[in-house]
Amino acid sequence: xxxxxxxxxxxxxxxxxxxxxxxxxxxxxxxxxxxxxxxxxxxxxxxxxxxxxxxxxxxxxxxxxxxxxxxxxxxxxxxxxxxxxxxxxxxxxxxxxxxxxxxxxxxxxxxxxxxxxxxxxxxxxxxxxxxxxxxxxxxxx
Numbered sequence: 735x736x737x738x739x740x741x742x743x744x745x746x747x748x749x750x751x752x753x754x755x756x757x758x759x760x761x762x763x764x765x766x767x768x769x770x771x772x773x774x775x776x777x778x779x780x781x782x783x784x785x786x787x788x789x790x791x792x793x794x795x796x797x798x799x800x801x802x803x804x805x806x807x808x809x810x811x812x813x814x815x816x817x818x819x820x821x822x823x824x825x826x827x828x829x830x831x832x833x834x835x836x837x838x839x840x841x842x843x844x845x846x847x848x849x850x851x852x853x854x855x856x857x858x859x860x861x862x863x864x865x866x867x868x869x870x871x872x873x874x875x
Contacts, residue, residue: 773816790860
């Protein structure tokens with residue numbers, strides 16, 4: 735499996751697990767464990783090899799400079815959410831790092847992330863969605 739394919743699989747798996755946790759109220763232990771494990775794997779590969787996304791040439795210079803920081807912030811939010819989930823699973827939640835609150839913050843940030851890339855794809859025509867979708871979906875984009 736290529737690095738790109740791994741990142742795409744991790745990206746969409748984590749999205750689906752976040753939605754499953756929202757639906758289930760973060761109560762299902764196997765979903766929590768899968769989320770924490772996949773975020774750990776994704777964070778590890780991002781730390782080792784860097785982020786795979788890139789700012790397109792059609793973005794304005796301020797957005798191009800902000801682009802990597804927006805993604806780093808998302809990865810930090812995911813890692814903090816996974817930490818809160820692990821602490822909850824261990825029965826030792828921290829009062830200032832509540833799993834449910836972190837999940838909602840991550841969902842909100844992820845929604846803005848998705849809207850940003852949808853805007854790039856449709857308004858700037860830079861094919862941003864092709865970078866993070868499996869190849870079989872590209873003909874629909």
